[in-house]
Amino acid sequence: MQEKTLAFRNSLISYRRSGEGPELLLCFHGYGEKAMAFDFLAKYIGNQYTVYAIELPFHGHTQWKEGLLFTGADLLGVLDLLLSKEQPFTLMGFSLGGRVALSLYQLIPERIHKMVLLAPDGLKVNGWYWLATQTRLGNRFFAFTMRKPGWFLWILHLMKRLRLINSSIYKFVDYYIGSKEIRNDLYIRWTAFRRLKPDLKKLRQQIKEHQTIIRLVYGRHDRIILSSTGKNSEKELSLIAALQKFLPVIRYCMKNMQPISLKN
Known part of the structure; x- marks a missing residue:
């Protein structure tokens, strides 16, 4: 497990790198969480994926000095410093990180071939x-x-x-x-984070066009972000297929997630 920082404009972006696999996985944590929330993934998929978990502005060790605004352009700027511009990858986002992941997907859908959303924010307007x-x-x-x-x-x-x-x-x-x-x-x-607003109509079109594989996971007993939100969104987004081989454990469960296996 390596903890590193990126210099972005006047800010320092903290992130954690784990695993040595040939595929790339980019993770965004939930509200009030830290990048270490994804440390457990290395044990299960470290041979298949190299995992980058970014600490969002005003979270963890990231020092955000660009004012009270984090935009899609900022997100792309950070990503370009972390990965090569043509490199495809898989996205994972939990809660607030789900909204960040959806916002990033809207900007570069051609580079993202899989997306795992854990009780994501952004699929329903509060x-x-x-x-x-x-x-x-x-x-x-x-x-x-x-x-x-x-x-x-x-x-x-x-x-x-x-x-x-x-x-x-x-x-x-x-x-x-x-x-x-x-x-x-x-x-x-x-x-x-007010400018990160996923457009469901646009997402539906992009997912169809790029045949992106999506997996939505919700907590069985979560009373804050209800699983019914995901069921409605699955219809709206016209999801192509479930992710068949990704990680064998969700029971780590940051929000009492159901222990759903995503293995074949």
Whole structure:
């Protein structure tokens, strides 16, 4: 396992490299995670793949100095420093990393022949996220709420008492709103990634054209990113085939993933 950095403009991008296989796998971790989340892959596919796991801006050891914005052009710029421009590869993304992976695929679908998405963000538009990041007024209100969350927490507790939200969602939201430091991270990260917006219509066309192999994996007990989202998206994206030989374990499960084998 090697931990390295890339100089990108004024920033330093941290990434981890593992495995010695002839094929390339590029991984993007989830919200609040680090690149080490993919270290386990080397044990199972290290002979088949060389794995590059990039730490996203405002995560891990990456030092992002380009302001509160990370775009598709930035993503391509980092990729060009890491891999040769013509090199094909497989993509894997978890949660927020799934949205990053989908955004990258839109830009260079001809180079990506397989994609594994673990409980991916980006296949369904969240109304609150859209309001907080895609509108100026909404973003200002989002910033105000992160500074003074009292009113929001009161409504959250009320909704829980009235059983309008389940306990999983309550705990999830309370965790991100209850701490000043975590709230600050939430505002920064949501705002910085606001330009990475997968276009499902475009994705559907590209996947058909390039015959890209896709695999969607969801947690059986995940109450935040529901597996039904994936079922709907599979129809919308007109997925060509399931990935038949990739890795023998998903039970590592960053979100209680179902132990689905992806072997032949």
